[in-house]
Amino acid sequence: MLERSSSYENLRSLCKGVGHRLSGTKSAEEAVKWAKFKLNSYDFDTVYLQEISVPHWERGDVERLDWTDINGQLHITNCTALGGTIGTNGVLSGKIVEINSWDELKQIGRDGIEGKFVFFNRPMNPTYVSTFMAYGNCVDQRHGGAARAAEYGAIGVIVRSMTLKFDNNPHTGSMGYKKDIAKIPAIAISTKDAHDLSEALKSDNFELAKMKLSCKILDDKVSHNVIAEIKGSVYPEKIILVGGHLDSWDIGEGAHDDGAGVVQSIEVLKTFIAMGVKPKHTLRCVLYMNEENGNRGGIGYADKVKKDGETHIFALESDRGGFSPRGYSIDGTPSQLKKIKSFETLLSPYQLHIFDKGYSGVDIGPLKNGSVCLVGLIPDSQRYFDFHHAPTDVFENVNKRELELGAAAITSMVYLIDKYGFSVPLENKK
């Protein structure tokens, strides 16, 4: 797979030919066409689309957050609207209150917040070795900041970008509103701008902030998951799924998130064909739509599985970037975990060392039913949040070998599950 893989060229084609592809946009529909065409170009048994309804949010042309200091000097930040935010309907101006914890928000309360912007500036914790841990402990500000600040009468929300890198790139991502709580606009600024703004606030060198966003929440649209299959030779009714998500944020090219998972998932099926290995179980590659802002693809897929009475024995998602694979995060029964851990001796020579119980992935999550084993590929996480949801998540920032090794790590696991997996009755294991 390190010699003849087409995953890198497929990723180039997706990133450069289609580009970013937010659910509901034209380019997302281009991506669906791209995926269908690509899957049809290989010798898979079936390629088909699953219709789903997706949210449709548009960024619009204008996104600005400027502030003036006490000398009247204008500071223009590197900013990006958070996905799902309302627009500002003109220019919104006001003071800023910096908040570094939920306790602080409560303490300052309505008296200190009403009529102002709330600036959530709690950074990702650099002392975690896993950057996903740091992200997980921080992203509540982005997801829920607007709704919680609105409860105290804030007029808008500014969030420090979710990255450990100190640079000028703003990182977008999903946010949501709460029923019966006012909707206020939300924007992310780069870590450097967050630092500068915080310094200005601390030293009383801040006068006024102005926010302008032309985002719109529009009516849902029709879109599709794109699916390909190789029929199982022994247990065609039992499905092993590999997948990633086709949609991406509307800045950058969605290269690591999740173009990598898309092309790796395709590569798994392609490798079975290229090696002439007929899988015992049905191998299904699912390229999900709408992971980023709704997970309608993941939910819709799982609903259909239930409705159709299909049996999935195993599902593996790659959605943590195209970096050197380190192992697997396993959400399964104790016996499934034990089975997968037993592969460690086979896989550790390929520098796959992590076989831990843990979270799998957003798209495959809804499949969880107590019997299917869900797995997330764990690549090295150090650089992921340098690019995640940022203009820098482009093809050039993916390393060919790292991407291909990820595909090989998924393929090896799928091969072992297909050969020795949970569903195979003992008498067939000889």
Add this chain to the structure above:
Amino acid sequence: MLERSSSYENLRSLCKGVGHRLSGTKSAEEAVKWAKFKLNSYDFDTVYLQEISVPHWERGDVERLDWTDINGQLHITNCTALGGTIGTNGVLSGKIVEINSWDELKQIGRDGIEGKFVFFNRPMNPTYVSTFMAYGNCVDQRHGGAARAAEYGAIGVIVRSMTLKFDNNPHTGSMGYKKDIAKIPAIAISTKDAHDLSEALKSDNFELAKMKLSCKILDDKVSHNVIAEIKGSVYPEKIILVGGHLDSWDIGEGAHDDGAGVVQSIEVLKTFIAMGVKPKHTLRCVLYMNEENGNRGGIGYADKVKKDGETHIFALESDRGGFSPRGYSIDGTPSQLKKIKSFETLLSPYQLHIFDKGYSGVDIGPLKNGSVCLVGLIPDSQRYFDFHHAPTDVFENVNKRELELGAAAITSMVYLIDKYGFSVPLENKK
């Protein structure tokens, strides 16, 4: 160390302030001054220089390899003289014979080779997961190609760059001559140029090659290893060494090779001071000169250790790039290996999984005496040869967190060796 490390800023200062630093050059002397100044800026007990004599080779102004096809079209390659080569003394022109194995060289023999350039085009094998394995199985062409081709009367040698990346960057590196065999010039060309040249040769679309190199082998010069120490509180006479090499090739900035090892080694001692941990053994940071083309620093250091009757119990070198650390390669006795493997449970939560017997490093290699335990830090190897000895080995291609995690991996190992290490008598282990 992920919060307060200065290794990234130190690397910036070395790469941008000094730049590349080949032994014998002015900038190598700047690097010695930089290192001495930097080490003196921390609260170490001693900082001193060890004088060594180093080779002095100069690239000169001109390095060209052009070829014409049968239509008279000129092809200018991206090339770089190999370190240590003689110049061409004017323009050297001739036909090219492509060679992909030593057997092929022998088979073609003097009849096919005399008066021509030999083009060693055996690529690194992409199927090895460790790129160092692929490099090790390929670099004999660069090291020994000129001497072996000269035996058959070749006029010069062209070597495919040692990288798995398919791009336009030529990669330099050391080569050597053999006593009593003619010295012929040697040059590396980029992998893309190697591919194009090979295609032209295969399709008989090649007419003539011209090589021009103005390299010079000059008289040896005086240079220095730069050394800092924290005295041991219990066993001051027993030394734990950490090190990397200060010199680099004369293209790029020597960022991964081995600016990373230099700043990480400094960081180890700095962290002991910052944490207020008094080491039991003497901690010595050795920044070696001349790893790249002679290893005079490594040999000279080991000679002095022997002469002075010093005892080293442990030496760890970082010289495989500033990437996410994966573990350690251990060159020691079975009991030393066992001891270090026993740390695995302490270190694997930090994603350090490799604790294998293996090669340590060029600089510390000469210390080997049957009792000192030698260790090489093993970072993820996938991207190393993208940059190794190439113009792209610059500060910008080092990731801050990956660099810092490497420093943390070395520090943790040194801390454990100092606390529980081989030399501590059992009665002190309570």
